[in-house]
Amino acid sequence: MQTVLSLLFILWVNLSYALVIGTVTDKPSKRYTEYREFSLYLQKKLGEDVDVLFLKSISQMKELIAKGEVDLFIDSLYPSLKACMDGECENKLLMWRNGVRYYRSVVIVRKDSKVRDARDLVNKKIAFEEPFSTTGYLIPFIMLSERDLKLVELRSFHDPVPTGHTGYIFADEEENVVGWVFFRKTSAGALYDLKFDKIVGKNRDMFRKILVSPPIPQQIVSFSRKLDRKKAKRILEILKDMHTDPEGSKVLQSFSNTTKFEELSPHDVKVMEGLKAKIRELGL
C-alpha cells in the first residue's frame, strides 16, 4: 500500500508544475509524513504548490535535478555532493539536528582487539553502513584510503579477504555494524559518533575508536541551477527563518528533529569541495 502511495505521489508530481522537493531513500513510507508536513508549510509560505519526490538512487535524482524536475534536494552530505558533482545544483544550506550542527564518523574496534591503528586492518574486514551513507561509508572510506588501505567490497562477512586488502561489507544498519564488531564478524566498523554512543550505551568501554573524522555537516539542502533565482532566494529566506516561526519550529521538530536551517559557511564549502575531489579521485 505504501509503495503504491509513493508511486501515485510521483506520478502526480510529474503531471504538475509545482515546486518539487526530492530526497533519496529506500524507505519512502517512513519519510512521507515528515516531508508532507514540511512541504505543506513551504507551500503555505511560498503561495504555490509544493510536491515531494522520493527516489531510491542518487544517479536518478542527479538526472532529474539536471532536467529541472527537482528544484530542491534535501539529503545527507554524500548524496548531496554526488548529486551536485557536475554543477546541476548548488549546496546552500545545512540542517542542525538535535541541536547539533555537525557530526563525526568513527571507526571502532573491540577493546581487546589487536587492531591498534587503521593500518592494522590490512587483511581484515570492516563493516560499513550502506552505500550512500556519509558517515558509515564515504568518510571512513576516504579516511582509510588516505592511510593506504586497499578497500575491497565483500558480499558477506563469511567471505575471505583478498591478501593485502581490507574487505568491507555493508551491514545496512548501524546496530549491525556495532554487533559485527562486538561478535567479531568484522574487525572494525564505521558509523557516526552519536549513533555509536546510543547503541553501545553502558557497554562503551568494550570498544575503542581508532579513527574519528573532522566535523561534517549532517543534512544539506541543494538548490537546482534551473530554479528561478528569485524563487530560490525566497525559499532560502523562508527556510533560514523557519525556526523563528512557531509554526515552522513545530514542523521542523517533526522533520527528523531538525533544529534549524543555516547557510553553509565558506569553510564548509571548502571542506565539501575537498570531499568532491576525493570522490572523484576514489571513483566513489
Add this chain to the structure above:
Amino acid sequence: MSLRTKVLILFYGITLLLISLLTIWDFYRIGSAVRDILLKDTTDYVKAESLHIAEYLHQGDYYKIMETLKTNPLSEVKDLLVIEGEGYIIASKIQGLVLFERFPEFESLKSLRDTKIKHLEEENLFEIIQPIFFEEELLGFLIVYLDYSYYQDIVKDKVVLSIFSALLVIAVIFVVVRYADRQFSKRISTAIDMLDSIGKGNFNLPDPPRDGGELADLYRHIKLTSEHLKESLISKSFYEKVINSLVEGLIVLDPQGGILEINASFCRIVGSDCRDIRGKNLNDVFPELMRKLKKATKSGKNRERFSCSRTGEEKHYLLFISRHEDIIIVTLNEVTQMVEYERKLTEMSLTDHLTGLKNRRAVEDILSMEMEIARRYERPLCFALIDVDHFKKVNDTYGHDVGDEVLKKLARILKEDLRSPDVLGRWGGEEFALILPETDIKGAEVLCERLREAVEKTTFDKVNKITISIGLTQFKKEDTMNSLVKRADEALYEAKAKGRNRVEIKL
C-alpha cells in the same frame, strides 16, 4: 414476613447462586482456555520466529532481529531474548537492541535463567526456550518469558465483566419481577378489595376488567360468587328471621350431639349467648337436655316432657324430636303455665279453698292409705273429728264472713300444734278431721286435749272465744273407713252431749 416476600427472596437467592456458580465455572473455563491458547500460540510463535531469527543471526542482521522482537504480536510476552551462542543477549524486547549484554555470572543457559529471571513463579512468568539452528549449527537460543499477569488481567477483566453482567442480569430480573409483581399485586389488591367488600356485606362490585387473562377470570368468578353469596345470604337471612321469630326453642344437632343450629328462643332457655353455644356439643352446653334426648331416643319417643331450672326458675317444656338421616331437630315448647295450671287444678280438687286444708275427699284418700299401712304393718293410727261448738250461733250473730274467718283462724291454730305426718282436713261445715299416723290413743288424746286447750285460749275477732269438741277413736284391724269414722262421730256426739269443749274417746 409475607409468603410473597419469602418467595421473592428465595427467587433472588437462587438466581444469584446460579449466576455465581455459572460465573465461577465460566472463570475456570475461560482461565484454562486462555492459558492453553496463550501457551500454544506463544510456543508456535517462538518456533516460527526462531527460523527467521536463525537467518538473521547467520547474516548478522541484529537490527532485523530487534525489529522482529519489537513487533512481536504477543503482547503477553514480557520479554523475548535472543542469545548468541551461549554468551550474550543480543536483543530483547524490553531493552531493544541489547547486542552484547553479558551477565557477570553468565556461563550457561542455566545461570542466565537464574540471573535474568530469579523468581519465575513470583513474577508470574512462563519460560519457553527455543534453540536456534542454522544449517544444523546451533547459533543461539530464543527465550520467551510469557507474562502470566497478562493472562490474569484477562481473567480479572472477565471476572469484573461477568460480575457486572450478573449484577446487571439480577437488576433486570429485579426490575422485571418488581414490575410484574406490582402489576400482579395491583390485580390481586383489586381481588382482595372485592372480597373485602363482600366480607362487609357490600355486593355491589365493580365490573371485572375486560383485558382477559387469568386474573380477569378470577374477578369474574369473585363477582359470580358474590352474587350467589348474596342470594344465599338473603335466603339465610330469611331463614334466620323465621327461626328466630319462633317462640319455641329450636336446636339442630348432628348424631353426636354437635350443635349445628339454634334459634334465639333456645339461647334464652339455656341462658347463654348464642355465640357461646353455636358449634359446641349439647352435652357441654345443656347436659340435662342431652340426657333427656338420649333417654327419648332409647325409648323411641318423639314427644317428651322436660323440666329444668336454667334460669333459676323451674320451667317445663314439651320436646318434639324429629330424627333425620344425619341431623336431629328438637323443638322445646314451653308448657310451664299449663303444668302449673294442671297442678292447681289437682290441688283445687283436694283442698278446701276456705281454710287451705285438705278437703274431705283428700282426707278420706289419705285415711284410706294410712289405714292400709297401719293394717299391713300393724302400726298405730288414730282418727278424730273436731267440731266448733255453737258455730251456728256465730254465723247467725256475726254473719258468714266472720264465721269463715273463725274457721280459717281455727285451721291455722290447729295446724300449728300438729306434727308433720299428721293430716288435718275440713270434713264439712264447721267440722274438721284429724289423722294421726303412728300415734296410739293415749298420745292422740294428749294431742287432742292440747288442741282443744289451744282453741279455748285463743281470742277470735268479734267472736272472742270459741271452743271445740273432739271425738277420738283408734284404728282397728277390722275397721273400714265407715266404721272408723262412725266411732269417731259417736265419740264427738258424746262430747257434745257431755257439755262440749271436751275430748271423748270411743274405742
